Amino acid sequence: MNKLLTFTSISKFMQYRNSLGGSVGLIPTMGALHAGHASLISRSSAENNFTVVTIYVNPTQFNNADDLKKYPKTWEADLQLAEQSGANAVLAPMYAEIYPDDYKFKLTENDFSKMLCGAHRPGHFDGVLTVVMKLLQISKADKAYFGEKDYQQLQLIISMAKAFFVSTEIVSCPTYREADGLAMSSRNVRLSSAGRKKAPLIFKTLSAAGTPEQARAVLEKEKIKVEYLEDHFDRRFVAAFIDDVRLIDNVKI
Ligand code: AMP
Numbered sequence: 001m002n003k004l005l006t007f008t009s010i011s012k013f014m015q016y017r018n019s020l021g022g023s024v025g026l027i028p029t030m031g032a033l034h035a036g037h038a039s040l041i042s043r044s045s046a047e048n049n050f051t052v053v054t055i056y057v058n059p060t061q062f063n064n065a066d067d068l069k070k071y072p073k074t075w076e077a078d079l080q081l082a083e084q085s086g087a088n089a090v091l092a093p094m095y096a097e098i099y100p101d102d103y104k105f106k107l108t109e110n111d112f113s114k115m116l117c118g119a120h121r122p123g124h125f126d127g128v129l130t131v132v133m134k135l136l137q138i139s140k141a142d143k144a145y146f147g148e149k150d151y152q153q154l155q156l157i158i159s160m161a162k163a164f165f166v167s168t169e170i171v172s173c174p175t176y177r178e179a180d181g182l183a184m185s186s187r188n189v190r191l192s193s194a195g196r197k198k199a200p201l202i203f204k205t206l207s208a209a210g211t212p213e214q215a216r217a218v219l220e221k222e223k224i225k226v227e228y229l230e231d232h233f234d235r236r237f238v239a240a241f242i243d244d245v246r247l248i249d250n251v252k253i
Contacts, residue, residue: 034056039173060106116230158170
């Protein structure tokens, strides 16, 4: 197994990156790593000479201070999972270094980012796109891996890369699920045991119900608070709250 390198300094990481030959794969994450993240890391490790996982709970993409504060942090376990999945390095930067401008500059998309999650989390995708662009510049990765679990985010990143002539290839990875269908998410650990039992209903209903209205009604009957449930293109998207934990999912229809 590779010995995992850990960096908190972006400048030291960039120096190291510039010394590397061969291809580099990037997996941006917010930590609290699970098997979904591991699937992205393993894929990068199979496709590149060097794989770097970034762990950064990006404050600019949180519109809710409580959600940011409660975001799970599992540093030691993250390093272990990253290493076991084939990562060569973890970069975990500090705000002051990744935002030397204190977020005076940001990247805004004015169409798809205003729908779905963007309609309910103002500024969320500005934060996501800005930090991803920074990580692409820092890593000069050949390929960067993103999950379909966050389908809207993935599409926005693909469009952003095209709009800004980014040479990194953006790779889409399928959603990794628990055996009962629940999409793996760092937030799942915040569910109560009753909430965890209820949560697979989101994916089940999304896949089974005829119309978005019918799907919403099924979830609401189970006292699941639906933020949005909409069809766009050939996909059905949902955000819903169980135990005050915001869960998102999407399926092809
Ligand atoms: P996060 O740490 O939640 O920001 O996620 C980091 C990356 O992992 C994003 O590209 C996510 O889409 C991806 N990811 C998170 N959960 C899953 C999952 N269950 N299956 C596949 N990819 C995932």
